[in-house]
Amino acid sequence: MASAFPYEFKNTILKVENVSLSMGGRQILKDVNVEIKDVVRPGKQQGQIVGFLGPSGIGKTKLFEVLSGLTKPDKGQVLIGDPLQPVEVGKVGVVQQSYPLFNHRTVRGNLEVAASKGDIPSADRKDRIQKMLERFNLQDHGNKYPAELSGGQRQRIAIAQQLLCSEHFLLMDEPFSGLDVLMLDRVCEMLKEIATEHDHNTIIVISHDIHATASVADTLWVMGRDHDGNGKIIDGSHIKHTFNLIDRGVCWHEDVQSRKEFHDLVEEVRNLFPSL
Amino acid sequence: MLTTLKNIFSPNKTISKTAVLLIIGVQFAIALLAWYATGPLIPKPHEIGAAFSKLLGEGDLLRELFVSTGLCLEALIIAIAISLGISYLTVIPFFRPPAFIVSKGRFLTLVGLSFVFTLMVSSGHGLKVWLMVFGITVFFVTSMVAMIKSIPRSEFNHARTLRMGEWQTVWEVVILGKLDQVFEITRQNFAIAWMMLTMVEGISRSEGGIGTMLLNQNKHLHLDAVFAIQLVILTVGIFMDYLIGVFKNLFCPYASLTLERK
Numbered sequence: 422m423a424s425a426f427p428y429e430f431k432n433t434i435l436k437v438e439n440v441s442l443s444m445g446g447r448q449i450l451k452d453v454n455v456e457i458k459d460v461v462r463p464g465k466q467q468g469q470i471v472g473f474l475g476p477s478g479i480g481k482t483k484l485f486e487v488l489s490g491l492t493k494p495d496k497g498q499v500l501i502g503d504p505l506q507p508v509e510v511g512k513v514g515v516v517q518q519s520y521p522l523f524n525h526r527t528v529r530g531n532l533e534v535a536a537s538k539g540d541i542p543s544a545d546r547k548d549r550i551q552k553m554l555e556r557f558n559l560q561d562h563g564n565k566y567p568a569e570l571s572g573g574q575r576q577r578i579a580i581a582q583q584l585l586c587s588e589h590f591l592l593m594d595e596p597f598s599g600l601d602v603l604m605l606d607r608v609c610e611m612l613k614e615i616a617t618e619h620d621h622n623t624i625i626v627i628s629h630d631i632h633a634t635a636s637v638a639d640t641l642w643v644m645g646r647d648h649d650g651n652g653k654i655i656d657g658s659h660i661k662h663t664f665n666l667i668d669r670g671v672c673w674h675e676d677v678q679s680r681k682e683f684h685d686l687v688e689e690v691r692n693l694f695p696s697l
Numbered sequence: 698m699l700t701t702l703k704n705i706f707s708p709n710k711t712i713s714k715t716a717v718l719l720i721i722g723v724q725f726a727i728a729l730l731a732w733y734a735t736g737p738l739i740p741k742p743h744e745i746g747a748a749f750s751k752l753l754g755e756g757d758l759l760r761e762l763f764v765s766t767g768l769c770l771e772a773l774i775i776a777i778a779i780s781l782g783i784s785y786l787t788v789i790p791f792f793r794p795p796a797f798i799v800s801k802g803r804f805l806t807l808v809g810l811s812f813v814f815t816l817m818v819s820s821g822h823g824l825k826v827w828l829m830v831f832g833i834t835v836f837f838v839t840s841m842v843a844m845i846k847s848i849p850r851s852e853f854n855h856a857r858t859l860r861m862g863e864w865q866t867v868w869e870v871v872i873l874g875k876l877d878q879v880f881e882i883t884r885q886n887f888a889i890a891w892m893m894l895t896m897v898e899g900i901s902r903s904e905g906g907i908g909t910m911l912l913n914q915n916k917h918l919h920l921d922a923v924f925a926i927q928l929v930i931l932t933v934g935i936f937m938d939y940l941i942g943v944f945k946n947l948f949c950p951y952a953s954l955t956l957e958r959k
């Protein structure tokens with residue numbers, strides 16, 4: 422089915438080439454190949470949100486570490502940007518599963534440190550930080566320490582930190598875990614908002630939450646392992662399925678979650694999980 | 698009344714302030730009774746009080762206390778400086794073996810070392826200071842190294858993803874980020890230093906000090922004075938411990954935010 426919105430895939434802005442990774446003698450990733458392309462919508466500013474899905478323990482966090490440059494793969498490489506260049510730590514904004522923050526600094530202090538490492542001229546920093554606090558609804562918490570915040574607030578500061586420091590890529594590990602329904606909607610809204618702020622903004626979501634990820638993404642990759650003739654699992658995860666959500670008509674719609682196509686897609690992905 | 702009584706002896710119960718005061722009062726009275734019930738050998742509170750005033754008047758208790766506290770603080774400051782240096786350097790692989798060796802120095806005895814130290818330092822004061830410095834450092838480094846080793850990788854990675862270099866990561870995560878723990882370790886090690894003090898002052902008595910005073914009273918079997926001095930040592934120790942805690946909260950207000958009992 423053709424999308425209701427005209428669009429085009431342009432340059433590749435992130436490329437994962439034959440990435441393999443072993444840990445403790447066990448193969449965790451095997452020949453992972455992914456290309457994220459710049460989505461262009463005529464007359465509209467549209468970044469991209471892509472999702473990696475897979476059951477627990479399949480190697481999503483390990484792939485996340487490779488994508489962010491924190492872990493070097495045994496084989497293969499990750500290229501990023503336009504033109505493509507090997508990834509380095511700090512090039513990609515990274516929000517880890519546990520939202521670590523500097524606990525010895527206040528909320529504002531956390532953002533100041535991040536801003537000082539980014540490319541923001543020092544004269545503009547104060548202003549940008551204030552705007553960031555307001556945008557994430559944290560303006561009353563600027564002088565608090567991370568220990569005094571809720572999980573959702575910590576997550577937003579972790580995101581704000583990365584937005585202040587890195588350019589267009591934001592990589593998030595399990596951004597939907599531990600959130601209530603309301604917060605979940607707000608995080609999804611926030612991601613979509615960030616994605617539309619710049620043509621090159623790219624958010625990579627890694628998650629086992631099919632529903633939430635599908636509701637924000639334009640492309641989904643499902644990770645899994647192969648089975649041998651006897652149905653035994655062969656170690657080493659790779660991309661098993663790709664879904665283009667734009668073509669399936671479940672992307673960029675205001676009311677995407679109430680569409681039948683959306684539920685069909687979620688169901689389809691869910692049915693894949695037992696075989697991964 | 699009966700339920701209160703029952704609550705006092707039930708696990709995880711919260712009881713009223715008056716009940717708490719009552720319990721303390723009763724226990725204190727029992728302790729006092731037990732104390733007076735002991736034989737004539739153990740000095741009684743009023744005797745200790747009398748010995749205390751006597752020490753204060755003739756025995757220069759305050760001066761000795763001053764000497765001892767000064768010695769303890771001097772050694773503590775030197776030891777902290779050395780220990781922090783050794784511990785922070787363990788972020789560099791080259792400096793890990795020395796720290797490992799230093800922390801194993803805990804199993805040496807000060808008495809055995811005092812001979813070696815006497816040959817190396819000329820004054821009695823120097824001997825005492827360096828014995829204490831050694832004694833504190835071996836424990837301090839052990840705690841510090843363990844603390845640094847326990848910092849999870851995600852905290853380092855967080856700093857790295859903010860484009861910090863490895864040196865800045867060390868500064869932000871290991872040094873600034875764990876300053877509150879340094880205060881806590883200092884607190885523990887002050888207690889160790891305070892305990893070593895009397896022993897070290899026994900090894901070199903030229904300068905006096907509360908430890909020397911204690912040993913002298915011991916020798917003359919002035920048990921009341923010994924008890925009085927012990928109580929002074931205990932009180933000053935507790936006070937210093939409290940003081941370090943105050944400093945910790947002053948410099949690291951974030952440290953106690955998540956604790957149930959602050």
Ligand SMILES: Nc1ncnc2c1ncn2[C@@H]1O[C@H](COP(=O)(O)OP(=O)(O)OP(=O)(O)O)[C@@H](O)[C@H]1O
Binds near residue numbers: 444449475479482483
């Ligand atoms: N240090 C390690 N040494 C050996 N194996 C490891 C190590 N860390 C992780 N693994 C293994 O790698 C696999 C992938 O782990 P990973 O954390 O990437 O899973 P995940 O897909 O993110 O799971 P979840 O959804 O639960 O977060 C797991 O099976 C785990 O047992």
Ligand SMILES: [Mg+2]
Binds near residue numbers: 481482483518
């Ligand atoms: Mg994970």
